[in-house]
Amino acid sequence: MAFIRRSSAASEKSGFAQKYVTSPDMRLYNVQDLFELARKHDINTAPLDVHSLTAALGIDLLCVPMDDEVSGELKCEEGADRWLIKVNALHHPNRQRFTIAHELAHFSLHRVGRSDFVDQNFFRNGDSSPMEAEANRFASELLMPESEFRSAAKKLSGKIESIAQYFEVSVLAVRVRAKTLGMKGHGL
Numbered sequence: 501m502a503f504i505r506r507s508s509a510a511s512e513k514s515g516f517a518q519k520y521v522t523s524p525d526m527r528l529y530n531v532q533d534l535f536e537l538a539r540k541h542d543i544n545t546a547p548l549d550v551h552s553l554t555a556a557l558g559i560d561l562l563c564v565p566m567d568d569e570v571s572g573e574l575k576c577e578e579g580a581d582r583w584l585i586k587v588n589a590l591h592h593p594n595r596q597r598f599t600i601a602h603e604l605a606h607f608s609l610h611r612v613g614r615s616d617f618v619d620q621n622f623f624r625n626g627d628s629s630p631m632e633a634e635a636n637r638f639a640s641e642l643l644m645p646e647s648e649f650r651s652a653a654k655k656l657s658g659k660i661e662s663i664a665q666y667f668e669v670s671v672l673a674v675r676v677r678a679k680t681l682g683m684k685g686h687g688l
């Protein structure tokens with residue numbers, strides 16, 4: 501069980517400005533805020549325990565069979581003050597982890613003024629909007645923090661399948677992350 505301890509050297513410049521609004525219920529979070537919350541609740545961050553992090557944010561999580569093209573959704577039940585993430589139970593567990601992280605991104609960044617997000621394939625059709633691109637980047641940073649990603653890639657000799665296994669994400673997610681970080685070689 502490895503825990504990531506944040507140091508100034510290890511923390512990535514996430515690019516997400518701290519966006520806070522006045523109501524505490526509508527506080528928005530950046531990636532580092534979520535890592536801080538994880539540490540406070542002793543939640544494993546390598547690989548990130550997305551289920552426990554979802555619970556720590558007070559969000560309900562349902563794993564149910566959905567249409568194949570739907571990855572998941574984030575909703576605030578009308579009249580209730582509860583947010584719910586649904587994830588497609590028919591998808592691979594690693595894909596489900598990315599879906600949950602992506603919905604956590606919508607919750608953290610985009611929920612003010614909107615109560616319903618439905619997501620289809622994340623990578624296949626490209627990023628359909630700046631909001632979706634931002635949610636994908638947030639999810640990637642959450643599941644594969646830069647410093648951990650770089651050291652895992654080094655330790656695992658850049659073997660893409662091993663890196664995917666280490667972070668419990670898809671090979672495709674690893675490729676996208678490596679590309680974003682400008683890493684090349686050894687199949688990356």
Ligand SMILES: [Zn+2]
Nearest residue numbers: 617619632635
């Ligand atoms: Zn989305």
